Amino acid sequence: MSFKNFATVFSLIVFSQGFSFAKVKFEDDILPLLEDYCIDCHGPDKSKSGFRVDRRVHLLKGGDSGLSAVIPAKPDKSYMIEVINSDDPEIGMPPKGGKLFDDEVELLEQWIAEGAMWPGQMEDKIEEGTDHWAFQSVDRPTIPKKSKNPIDYFINRRLKEEGIPANKKTDPLSLIRRAYVVLTGLPPQPSRVADFLCDYTKNPEQAYTILVDELLASTHFGERWAQHWLDVIRWAETNGSESNLYRKLAWVYRDYVIRVFNQDIPYDEFVRQQLAGDGMGTGEALGFLVAGPHVPAATVGQEPSAIRQARADRMDEIMQTVGASMLGVTMSCARCHNHKFDPISIQDYYSMTAVFQDIEFGSRFPEFSKEHPRKTKANEFWQDIAKNRNKIRKKTTTWEEDWGGYKEVHWKPIEVVGLRLNFWSGYVGLDEVEIFGLPTENINLAIASNGTKVKTDLVFAQQGDRFPVTRVIDGKYGTQRWQASYNKEKKQNPWLEFTFERPVKVGRLRMSSNREYYYETDYLEQKNKFNFDKFLVNVKLVDGTWQEIASIQDIRDLMKREKTIGDVIGEINHLAYKLSEEGPRPSFVGSFIKPKVTRVLHRGSPENPRDIVPPAAPKILSGELGVDNKASGRARRAEFAEWMVDAKNPLTARVMANRIWQHVFGAGLVVTGGDFGRAGAPPSHPELLDWIAAEFSNPSRPEGTPWSMKELIRIFVTSDAFTRSNQPSDEGLQKDATSSLLWRFPPRRVEAEVIRDGILLASGKLNRKMGGRSYRIHNVKKTYAQWEVLNNFGPETWRRMIYQERMRRVDDQIFTAFDFPDCGQVRAKRPVSTTPLQALNLMNSAFVVDQAKHLAKRATDESNTNLKASVIRAFELIFSRKPMNEELKVSLQIAKDRGLEIVCRALINSNEFAFLP
């Protein structure tokens, strides 16, 4: 990989074909055809589909489809020939009027076969490249030595140019509220405000510096800033789509992001971990790649083309995530044709999908480093399990364990060439059967890829080939399973027989009906149902004789007879459960599959694969990664991550620095934070953007840490621009109504989370427990049913809203109305709307009614039940300030007439509470 030529011109070199004996004459035979049939739409005037025929190089390059219209000497590979021969009205050319005559097509084919000779243009080269600002390297502008905070140098210079006077510093009360909300998402407590105001009168600068340090060190900082990142990648805990199933343990990724922000893991490391953390001991970080929605296999249907389409759609979700969050390029636009606005080709798109070919939406055991607390915990459990098994072995050689997702049957290891299962139940449904050897060995001997065969009677191949028996050894869990019922004619229950390729020692087996459900989802009715019960295990010995080795009936009889065995097995089952709760366990942070060779999908259709492409990042950004289609998935992703954070990549630092700016100042310097392409907005302050990007990735401050997000945020919030008053001024509004030039701190309505968390903080009910399972507001549902909000206000929900379970496209009945994202599409910036439904929710929801009560009680408790003092206290708790005389007068009157609770309800609904000062 090299960055030698970032954003420089690269050339498509045209090799001249040498002068062979040409039968087709360009001017006489070919040019008239191009002029008759093509040039009206594909010429200098119109160039439909980005395609022109007026120069040879245009033919070689082709149009938006990304395919060369003409490949000299290869008429069968030339797209032009394909479209003029096509009957498909969507593709066929010319689109109107008659097709070309056969002899005309032949002429074109022959012309191409002879090298597509075009006199005078054989040496022409097409120049590709871009002058778009975002693809040029970051150029750190020089700043005057004396600038205290370089941000202000750029901002003030621009204001001066525009003739807009900057506002004065804001008052200390607004300042502490602003800093608190921006940095932690919570308003300050009255006591901290009092201290700050006191310190501020003595030494404003010092007081503010201390405040900022404190807030950046607060664990609430990570909770606030993680949400911004989760917004962009539309992270949620359900799949979306029909069944909208819960993604079990997906929240380990949410906790990871909070940890990254709190520990100030440098952004380059954050990028590496999210792309290739499976090799870095932070496997849960790959939750990033599967943050978007997907349609699970069960609801795609049985048609092979639909299954291929669904996979392509999932890859596109990954493209959207990576493109919008890290790269600031709308990669998806190049899925069906070359990007319309940016120098991203369809080959670039599919090359980038090749990087992620080993990723699938699903669960796996995240790779944790040795010292991970879940790892150490798991070791304890495993030791206990081994002890208990040894206890059993003293009494019997066969027993059965329940691991929640599967049943595991043990017996004394024995060398065999086959194994047979005879089910006692009349109906059997299995997604997988796994067979293992010695207790220490974890190789699945049953899997088909090891050469094992499985068979059953034809009568158990139910409904034709809808439930093929090979599914039990295909290594895939889930609804794609084998099922069979009692056969009346043969009077037989279902059975399975496995034949191993060579003699193997077998000692236990695992069986499940839908292990995917257990591993990947939760909160479903009837989730862990086993569609099998008792069975016999027989083995075929090397000499060809059969021997019964385990009977579930006998095992259960024994457990009934010998209570101690039953107890020990119960203990193992309990340990299995604890292991699954506290140890490393399958989490919805992506699963791995064997990467397939990646091809360009012509017009975005999986039914139309074309040329093979290697794993790579976009060409225009020097995206060669030095890996090919033989490389492992991890190697591809690791190389891609290094490319992403390479100092010469012009986008990575700009995009993240801009994003951080956006969350501090309300809008980015580039307001379209997920799109730095030509369709996005240009930066309001180009030099400033480059300065913060450079300072972020490569700090000029001697003590600076490269890629430190906290340090960048500190630079922003200690600027004059941040600490300015937000008062409107006529001049400012006239010249810059959106305040994007920062003559004032732009006022904005706070996000849903800030309102909710702020209410809980004020009422004193906020539970500050960090991380772990999300608090639930929904029901336990049937697979194909909608989530319903059951309780969105009770004590168990009094945590910060980032811990509310994030169900895609489910209205939480209060805060969705506040532009809380539905997590369907990437959301670089939330829109802000004002609607009557917000008003109704904040006036009448059980949450607010309940909290108004708690707030009133707290205010009363903290003011010795003196009503006037209680009113004052309520103001302090909500606004961080005392009421003005007039406010106090009207509020006190209402408190007397209708109770303090009503005053609290009004305070919660007020504009002052909803807007950032």
Next chain:
Amino acid sequence: MNNHEEKISSIGRSLLNRRGFMKNAGFSTGALGLAQLLSKDGLFGSDDPTSFTGKSPIRPNLDPDNPYTTRDPHFETEAKQVLIIFCPGAVSHVDTFDYKPDLTKYHGQKPPGMPAVTFEGPSGNIAKPFWDFKPRGKSGKMVSELVPNLGALADDFCFVHSLHTQTSAHPQGENFLNTGFTMEGFPSFGSWATYALGSENEELPAFVAINDPRGPARSGKNNFGNGFLPAAFQGTDFNAKNPPANLARPASYTSADDRSTVSLLQRLNGFHLEKYPGDADLAARIASYELAGKMQTSIPDVMDISKEPASIKKEYGLESGTDLKKEYAKNCILARRLLEKGVRVVQLFNGSDPSGGNGITNWDSHSNIDKTHAMQAEIMDQPTAALISDMKRRGLLKNTLVVWCTEFGRMPFLQGNGTGRDHNPDAFTCFFAGAGVKKGYSYGESDNFGFKSVKGKSSVYDFNATILHLMGLDHERLSYYHNGLERRLTNVHGHVIKQVLA
């Protein structure tokens, strides 16, 4: 509003005056922020790089302090409002409106050239329609006995028989029909229309989704969500039984409590507003509380169908049939009442998600289609027909477009089980009625078996482009900037089906 003015200071009052406000503030920091910025940077206009078609995008000129003000369509049109009747689960076109005598002729035979495997698995033999078809009205349109009441109105309908879609899975199909994309998170038709046109009655939500009595459809909120449009344009969901969440005053409060809360809130906001002269967002939020207060009476009023005459109740089917039918009939009356009050988009659902099993909660009849489709039709037919007749009598069809639709069709052959029809994405039927469309007209054809659309093939993009056109909106120009693109309901596709226009 008057009460409000007394309590707000003079500065606050002048700020609430919309005209004064626009003059003072020019633009607000709200929804117009980006548009203004783009315009400043020359991104508006025909050379807009984000436009695919070469046509310049039209971003509605949102009034910063009220996103619901009435806005002009792109061109004059009859339809001011739209009623969308959506039947989730996929209604069998070959058993309702798309008459295919060849199915009877080849009944029981193996279908030639048709796939061995469809959505649910192996396919079976061709099956004749489960209900007899009869000519209806003056047009003689063949409609089956499954939907006799709708059949009787065939002279008022404009059928499109040549629709096809991109998917044979329900949620993606619902998404595609209602949002123009098979994926999640795109704005629904209703949110696009209200974004473009605002409201005709600010005391009611501009876009109401009336869910089936059995619950929401499979794509749930995505069918009426705002996607990436501002939340102001999401569909408000309520039906005859359940009001919108949090509409009613909490039980623990008296009306005096409510009045006191509102009056204190107004005072507090008034004091606060004085500190920020010219800030539109603050005034907009004050106005939204006023509107919320009005909705607390206007929504219960519109939901109260008790005073509807007995003849109406009877006509809609409130007095006969199953409880489900009666509940759906009430929803139909509610739909009419909302349209009478000027609600811009009413989306009426006839079917929910499939948790009750095949064909029980919606039209998804994979087995026993004779019984399950009959059960759905019993609920849908009479009330829906009554709704359309009632609208016609009241003159509502002059300015209201009615769209009856489903996400795809069903197969001309049976499934392996021999009793149901599988999903058919390649041919299905929907119909229009009312403002701007032809009457007693059928457009397009599926093949002799109803297997594939053949004549006048129309995509869901075309269908949506046509609905927008009927609402006076150019589907190629109505757009919203999101993440690098001027997004449209029809993505980069769609042609208006001109043949259906009156």
